[in-house]
Amino acid sequence: MRAWLFPGQGSQHRDMGSELFDRFPDLAETAGQIIGVPVRDLCRDVHGEYLGQTRYVQPAVFVVSALAARAASADGPPPDVVAGHSLGEFAALHVAGSLDFETALRLVVRRGEVMDRVSGGGMAALLGLPLEWVERTLAGLPDLELANHNLPDQFVVGGTAESVRAVVEAVRRHGTGRCVPLAVSVPAHTRFMASAAEEFGRLLREVRFTAPRIPVISNVTARPHDLDALADLLRDHVVRPVRWWDTLCHLSRSGVTEVTEVGPGEVLTRMWVRAADRLPRPTPPPASVPPPRAAPVPPAPTRPVPVPPRRGATTGSTVLQAEYDIRYPCLVGALGHGVTSPALLRRLGGAGLFGFLGTDGLGSAEVAAALGQLRDLPRYGAAWPTSGVDDRAVAQLYLSHDVRAVQVDGARRTVPPQVVRYRFTDGDRRVLVLTDDMATAVGFLRPADPHLVGALVAAGDLDAAAARRATTTPVATDVAVRRDALDLVPALARHRDRVAPTVRVGVAGVGSPAAVAAAFALGADFVVVTTLAQCTPEAATSDEAKDLLAGLDVTEVRDAPDPELFALGVRSRVAGRGTLYAARAEQLYRLYLRHDRLEDIPAADRAGVERVQFGRSLDEVWAEVAAPTVDDRHRMALVFGAYCRAATAAAVRGDRRRILDFRIPCGTDMGTFNRLTVDGPLADWRRRHVDLVVEELMAGAPGTN
Secondary structure, eight states, rough: OEEEEHHHHHHHOOTTHHHHHHHHHHHHHHHHHHHTTTTHHHHOOOOOOOOOOOOHHHHHHHHHHHHHHHHHHHSOOOOOOEEESSTTHHHHHHTTTTOOOOHHHHHHHHHHHHTTTOSOEEEEEESSSOOOHHHHHHHHHHHEEEEEEETTTEEEEEOOOOHHHHHHHHHHOOOOSSSEOOSSOOOOOGGGGGGHHHHHHHHTEEEEEEOOSEEEEEETTTTOOGGGGHHHHHHTTTTSOHHHHHHHHHHHHOOOEEEEEEOOOOOOOHHHHHHHGGSOOOOOOOTTTTOOOSSSSOOOOOOOOOOOOOOOOOOHHHHHHHHHTTSSSSSEOOTTTTSSSSHHHHHHHHHTBEEEEOTTTTTHHHHHHHHHTTTTTTSOOOOOOSSSOOOOHHHHHHHTTOOOOOEGGGGGGGHHHHHHHHTTSOOOOOOEEEEEEEHHHHHHHSSHHHHHHHHHTTTTTOOOOHHHHHHHSSSSSSSEEEEEGGTHHHHHHHHHHHHHHEEEEEEEESHHHHHHHHHHHHHHHHEEEEEEGGGGSSSOOOHHHHHHHHHHHHTOOEEEEETTTTGGGGGGEESSSOOOHHHHHHHHHHHHOOOOOGGGSSSSHHHHHHHIISSSOOOHHHHHHHOOSSSSSHHHHHHHHHHHHHHHHHHHTTTTGGGGGOOOOOHHHHHHHHTTTSSSSSSSSGGHHHHHHHHHHHHHTTTOO
């Protein structure tokens, strides 16, 4: 495959394009009229008055690139895919047919003008330094952001002039790598360009784009542009980092072996050559995956579809399928803050599948309202909240709404009494436990403790018949081991066979048909889809979070402090690309380890976290937390945990002002699924309807067809 790459601002040089203006005089004349300066004079820049100003540089580079593409099209074969670095994306869209020459140039002229009006700030290139060091350094410099990720050890940062000077000094102290201030006056691709992005966005809403004839890779998502999102992504491009390394990886995985830089300079060609040894190999279509389904994706059924009996299957539990009334031995797990929403559960239910409502982070009124929306749905469950709730009230709410299955997080370690009440009241209900701890799993495989059951009977929560079942029947009906702890599956299955043969053992966090097959090969009865569900149109999280997730690779997951278990040092996995949450939360945890009280934190450190993580004083944060506290360390944990919870909420609502703080729970299954679907109809999350995600996973697994 051939790719054409279009350079951006910084590739300009005097006398660029002179031979092209003679070859395409009509277009050169049109360009001069739109820009207000003859392009030959603009690019000669005899007096040095043009090529140092953003408002002139951007249209000059675009014109030279667009004309160079016309020449290349006339002289040789067309490309299979195109991509542009920053400004170069407009030339790529023009070549792909999304924008005609005049419209594209007018957009570039206005883009240059609105960006040029942003005063102050600067940018610097960081060379020979790893991403982890860059993220840690940016976490301590709140007025500096990642603007370009060009190669694994080549970055551009942007922010205030003071912060640029600070990063230069930080690199000097580090002793390795280089930091080179750039000759620009605006911090492009950072939040400091928000006013320019807003103004440019208003103009983009008036433009009529055409669907690209060939794939155009977006700098924001590192995936092919989709017509419906084109205007939004070009607006966001002004304030979002250029993901060029991800773009190169996408091209390589797609089978690109030949690149041609179209426009002034050879910077992008040199990057491709330098990256060659580190780029991923082309991703062959998995043999077990059926041919991609043709777009458009059909809508979900409006009513539950009949569930056919499953015959001839060699893997998975048909008993589980019958009890949950589902087509596959696959459940969709809950994601907090209502991300696994009523709309998502309806889509699943209508397709003969089963999911759990995400309730963590929601108030009781919000949970009740969501359950009210699901009252007529024949198959769905709900998560049992992990903390900060009244278990008795939860049990009462779920029983009153006749919720027939709950998902319990193994972080609770011990069996909550009210889960026992729920499980055995009004006939047996289903309890799915997700855990990575053998002791926790074993605890849920046993019947409830007789003393606990006695207390429930005394309180009027269980009658005699329910109490007898509770003391003779396992609390859990299903236990799923998270994929990180796959080694537990055979041992847990053997233990189950001895003490609780009716309980099914599963694996949670699958991201490909191969992972499903591996789970069944280890002895699992079922699988659970987890973080994949949040990157679907039905998930109640922000488009910004979904864009980030859809571009994630398997290596771009980090362990970071967990909001609810901050004081214990418990980590949970989060998206590690496009957000600095992991580094910023880790900084708070290290302060928590080093100090006994908020008042003991050195003034400089305290001022830094107040500015970067919180945007206000720690005293103000504590006043908002307003929770009962045991001691000063507990108070500190509550305050720092508030940052983690706010970061989760910011990602769910898509707060662009806090995009670098986004906390997005995520496992390697997301990157695995992205690789699986990179060239198919599900590459775009807007087409990843949750039932189709399940179909994609289960269609290639043995015994599930």
